[in-house]
Amino acid sequence: MRVFEKNPLEKGLAERLREHGVSRRGFLKFCAATASMMALPPAMIPAIAAALERARRPSVIWLSFQECTGCTESLTRSHAPTVEDLILDLISLDYHHTLQAAAGEAAEAAREQAMRDNHGNYLLIVDGSLPGPDANPGYSTIAGVSNYAMLMEAVEGAAAVIAVGTCAAFGGLPAAAPNPTGAVSVMDLVKDRPVVNVSGCPPVPMVITGVLAHFLTFGRLPELDEYHRPLAFFGQSIHDRCYRRPFYDKGLFAETFDDAGARAGWCLYRLGCKGPSTYNACATMRWNSGTSWPIEAGHPCLGCAEPRFWDAGGFYVPLSVPTGPAQDYLLAAGALGAVVGGVVATSARGRVKAEAAVRQPVTVEELEQKL
Amino acid sequence: MSDPMDFLLLTKGPLFDLAITVFALGMAARLLEILINGRRPNYSEARGGQWLPGLRTVLTRSVPDPGTFKRAPFNVVVGWLWHLGFIVTLLFFIPHIALIKSLLGISWPGLPNPVVDLVTAVTLVALVATLVHRRTHPVKRRISTLEDYLVWTLVFLVVLSGYLAYNRIINPYPLALGLHILSAEVFLIVLPFTKLTHIFTAFIARWYNGASFGRRGVES
Ligand code: SF4
Ligand code: SF4
Numbered sequence: 001m002r003v004f005e006k007n008p009l010e011k012g013l014a015e016r017l018r019e020h021g022v023s024r025r026g027f028l029k030f031c032a033a034t035a036s037m038m039a040l041p042p043a044m045i046p047a048i049a050a051a052l053e054r055a056r057r058p059s060v061i062w063l064s065f066q067e068c069t070g071c072t073e074s075l076t077r078s079h080a081p082t083v084e085d086l087i088l089d090l091i092s093l094d095y096h097h098t099l100q101a102a103a104g105e106a107a108e109a110a111r112e113q114a115m116r117d118n119h120g121n122y123l124l125i126v127d128g129s130l131p132g133p134d135a136n137p138g139y140s141t142i143a144g145v146s147n148y149a150m151l152m153e154a155v156e157g158a159a160a161v162i163a164v165g166t167c168a169a170f171g172g173l174p175a176a177a178p179n180p181t182g183a184v185s186v187m188d189l190v191k192d193r194p195v196v197n198v199s200g201c202p203p204v205p206m207v208i209t210g211v212l213a214h215f216l217t218f219g220r221l222p223e224l225d226e227y228h229r230p231l232a233f234f235g236q237s238i239h240d241r242c243y244r245r246p247f248y249d250k251g252l253f254a255e256t257f258d259d260a261g262a263r264a265g266w267c268l269y270r271l272g273c274k275g276p277s278t279y280n281a282c283a284t285m286r287w288n289s290g291t292s293w294p295i296e297a298g299h300p301c302l303g304c305a306e307p308r309f310w311d312a313g314g315f316y317v318p319l320s321v322p323t324g325p326a327q328d329y330l331l332a333a334g335a336l337g338a339v340v341g342g343v344v345a346t347s348a349r350g351r352v353k354a355e356a357a358v359r360q361p362v363t364v365e366e367l368e369q370k371l
Numbered sequence: 372m373s374d375p376m377d378f379l380l381l382t383k384g385p386l387f388d389l390a391i392t393v394f395a396l397g398m399a400a401r402l403l404e405i406l407i408n409g410r411r412p413n414y415s416e417a418r419g420g421q422w423l424p425g426l427r428t429v430l431t432r433s434v435p436d437p438g439t440f441k442r443a444p445f446n447v448v449v450g451w452l453w454h455l456g457f458i459v460t461l462l463f464f465i466p467h468i469a470l471i472k473s474l475l476g477i478s479w480p481g482l483p484n485p486v487v488d489l490v491t492a493v494t495l496v497a498l499v500a501t502l503v504h505r506r507t508h509p510v511k512r513r514i515s516t517l518e519d520y521l522v523w524t525l526v527f528l529v530v531l532s533g534y535l536a537y538n539r540i541i542n543p544y545p546l547a548l549g550l551h552i553l554s555a556e557v558f559l560i561v562l563p564f565t566k567l568t569h570i571f572t573a574f575i576a577r578w579y580n581g582a583s584f585g586r587r588g589v590e591s
Pocket of ligand 1: 238239240242243244245246248266267268269273274275276295301
């Protein structure tokens with residue numbers, strides 16, 4: 001990965017790949033992977049190859065706000081040569097806190113220069129949420145500039161904004177109740193530029209690079225769902241693609257993490273799996289270069305790609321269980337109801353008794369006289 | 372409420388608490404009132420026991436006698452079908468069992484999802500049939516009240532939204548699940564104050580009838 005390098009824009013991709021020791025065959029394989037991860041037919045592979053070969057390296061500015069660096073870790077935790085490496089070779093990552101060699105004023109100068117040189121054309125990637133315009137800006141600053149001011153300045157000249165990770169996409173853990181820093185998502189603030197949300201805590205690396213590959217290939221952003229997430233990766237739920245689904249359908253569930261059911265690979269719904277309400281690509285792309293993924297490793301899905309997964313009740317509580325103290329309410333209300341019922345019934349009995357005491361008996365003769 | 376996930380969390384959190392509170396308060400009050408009021412004291416000499424005839428009546432009034440079946444086979448068959456379907460779906464769908472366990476601490480084995488799915492589909496068809504019957508049968512049509520239609524609508528919505536959510540016919544899923552939970556909450560809130568109360572009182576009433584017959588030495 002070359003960060004902060006002067007752009008050799010004149011060099012074609014093929015040449016750069018050869019320099020990296022990637023063969024033509026390897027490159028086509030990468031294009032095939034890109035096509036499949038973008039859910040495109042194999043017939044598109046040559047078109048993708050041609051487009052990527054012609055592609056000029058766009059400038060990318062990566063801003064990190066209130067985050068844990070997990071998203072960058074995710075992106076870089078893969079083995080060479082991978083799609084991720086190739087993609088990073090296709091862009092000019094001009095500013096990225098964690099990955100760049102420069103620091104301090106030099107780093108900020110690089111960002112400002114990239115913004116000036118590529119005004120209107122660069123891709124802005126953001127990870128982390130940020131204190132909103134009404135929050136105390138001091139909660140998160142870079143070189144003395146508030147996150148909010150830096151984002152707004154960088155958005156000005158951006159062609160598109162990619163919010164990487166659930167924090168940038170939906171607020172994430174920093175926004176968890178009671179949200180002390182007033183954290184908001186990128187989408188909450190950026191209204192006049194296309195925003196793509198690559199959610200996940202962290203996102204699947206191939207999904208990050210898949211979106212970049214799509215942009216490089218077609219010159220535009222992919223189709224999005226209602227949460228601005230690329231449909232190609234977030235179109236299906238974890239549950240729909242989960243290999244444990246047959247067990248769910250048969251009603252076979254692990255009850256604890258070490259029972260016979262867990263060992264037999266049964267469904268993790270009862271252990272709190274949020275797969276049914278979570279849309280992400282883990283089940284199909286898997287993690288660590290396709291090695292495995294959480295549910296395969298025996299852990300329920302936490303729903304990390306969904307808004308508010310952090311406040312959605314316990315991670316190990318089944319999806320159908322209410323998130324509030326419903327059990328206490330049930331007991332308290334039941335007890336109160338019993339008291340109310342008792343009072344009503346007793347007063348009714350009392351009324352009957354009272355009326356019986358003052359009743360005026362009527363004889364048959366009296367009744368007949370009235371007739 | 373800005374998006375489907377917010378909506379789902381609203382239904383799973385505060386709204387559920389509200390619904391379960393109203394339900395528990397209303398239902399406990401009504402049941403206790405019924406039980407304490409009981410029957411007027413009967414000073415006549417008992418001619419027979421109460422328990423056995425009471426229990427027998429719970430059974431006999433639940434199973435249709437041949438005469439009723441001959442007179443109204445549709446009522447009997449379709450009525451049974453959807454009542455059973457509703458109970459099976461409510462009590463034997465795994466996510467429902469998980470919910471009950473969280474509230475009451477008890478649980479039991481569930482049924483495979485495709486079975487519950489099929490039962491739900493049958494229940495839906497049976498429910499529609501009851502509505503059509505109610506609207507076309509001259510007598511039923513006359514005696515139907517607004518409450519009858521309200522109750523039918525609620526039951527139908529609960530089952531329908533569950534079916535749509537499970538089969539992912541409405542997207543996104545959090546919206547579908549939220550709608551199902553919301554309809555169940557309305558059902559719970561309305562339950563103690565409408566004829567839906569029969570879910571809890573039907574058997575008490577049957578027992579009372581049988582017991583009072585037994586006391587009087589009448590065959591129940
Ligand atoms: S483990 Fe989770 S995602 Fe997989 S089938 Fe079970 S509930 Fe669905
Ligand atoms: S399985 Fe669920 S919680 Fe785990 S990474 Fe995938 S979407 Fe996130």
